[in-house]
Amino acid sequence: MKFITDVMLGRLAKWLRIMGYDTLYYNNISDKNIIDIALTENRALLTKDKGICLIKTVKDTVFYVKSEVLENQILEVANYYKLDILKHAFKRCIRCNIPLEDYKIDDTMHTTYKTCPMCKRLYWRGSHVECMLKTLQDLSSQIRHD
Numbered sequence: 001m002k003f004i005t006d007v008m009l010g011r012l013a014k015w016l017r018i019m020g021y022d023t024l025y026y027n028n029i030s031d032k033n034i035i036d037i038a039l040t041e042n043r044a045l046l047t048k049d050k051g052i053c054l055i056k057t058v059k060d061t062v063f064y065v066k067s068e069v070l071e072n073q074i075l076e077v078a079n080y081y082k083l084d085i086l087k088h089a090f091k092r093c094i095r096c097n098i099p100l101e102d103y104k105i106d107d108t109m110h111t112t113y114k115t116c117p118m119c120k121r122l123y124w125r126g127s128h129v130e131c132m133l134k135t136l137q138d139l140s141s142q143i144r145h146d
């Protein structure tokens with residue numbers, strides 16, 4: 001499942017990346033370009049713009065996000081697309097939207113580090129990750145599994 005979000009859904013885009021889903025987001029892009037990318041790359045288009053939803057060419061790929069609250073936005077999308085929000089979590093760079101690679105400083109290290117091949121940012125399982133994981137676990141328990 002791949003996504004592109006409109007400019008109003010930057011935080012949702014970031015969280016979809018945290019959940020491991022390939023999600024494009026640009027903070028300065030026209031509706032036309034968003035639609036073009038969604039159609040050519042076969043991405044679900046997440047939007048808060050009802051105008052976009054009315055455009056015929058995107059009717060099969062567009063999803064209107066109702067809530068203004070991030071947690072509820074995640075639940076809306078996860079329920080609609082049947083996402084597993086824990087399975088692939090923390091495997092993608094939040095900035096670059098590409099998969100992380102394992103990073104080893106030496107064999108004695110007990111902490112698992114991952115790194116982004118593009119921006120070289122180092123990811124490790126610190127308290128910030130535990131905090132995000134807690135959020136995802138809470139949300140996961142609210143997802144309908146039918």
Ligand SMILES: [Zn+2]
Nearest residue numbers: 093096116119
């Ligand atoms: Zn990166």
